[in-house]
Amino acid sequence: MAGRAYSIFDTGIGRCGIAWGDRGIIGVQLPEAREIDTRRRLFQLYPEARETRAPVDVGIAIESIAELLRGGSADLSDVTLDMTGIPAFNQRVYAFARSIPRGETRTYGEVASHLRASGAVYSVAQAIGRNPFMIIVPCHRVLEAGHYADKISPNGGAISKRRLLSIEGAHPTASKTLFDVLLPVAPPRPHS
Structure with missing residues (x-):
């Protein structure tokens, strides 16, 4: 093109x-x-x-x-985005993400509920993961249900959501530990 x-x-x-x-x-x-x-x-x-x-x-x-x-509060709401080729659902997710105030977060489920698509949590996560408009569409403000902030889309480069939220002064978010990632293991049986 x-x-x-x-x-x-x-x-x-x-x-x-x-x-x-x-x-x-x-x-x-x-x-x-x-x-x-x-x-x-x-x-x-x-x-x-x-x-x-x-x-x-x-x-x-x-x-x-x-x-x-830099931690400032610039307004990106007037930036024109070319949404050609972006699915309509993703466009709705991005429009909602752009409305989340600086320093605040929402979960995938909250975004899905707002879009009246409560069963579409996975689709919201997929849309956020495919966001080509980093920062302009602040996908770092949309987190997993546990408010985990480690993942970001491929366009995020080496930067984590946690770091972007920290720059914005957002409330602390949880991070997964090794124990959150591993499947629960049954406790050892006592010897009789």
Whole structure:
């Protein structure tokens, strides 16, 4: 597709990437461990995009993302996203996620209930995991039922939800321990 481009920019957590097209932002990439890996991920996701200077509207989005990643409170609600090819359900999930205030979280189940799709918790989790618009669509604010904040989508690079929530000053979240991950084991039987 003609008209797609990307730019790499500095933030408080490393060098991020943003890609756009004629209809708006098509993706945001949080930093990988190395900048070359961030660039590689952008190329894999948007092979037709070419690196160039961001136009004014994308530049404003970049400044806002950088501000948020410094702990500021920039508003990204007016950033235009190109939802071409994104399923309607995912678009609804992303619209709801964009309405979650900075520093607050919701669970997958709460999002599903809000969308009047209470049986769609797994679908909400899948949509969040496929979010191409990191930070603009703050998927890090949507957590598992136990408020675990370790997972993030592939576009999250090396950054965890916990770290993003910490930057925002969100309430502490639980993290899974080895015991949460392992299946329960029956206690040993006493010797008679």
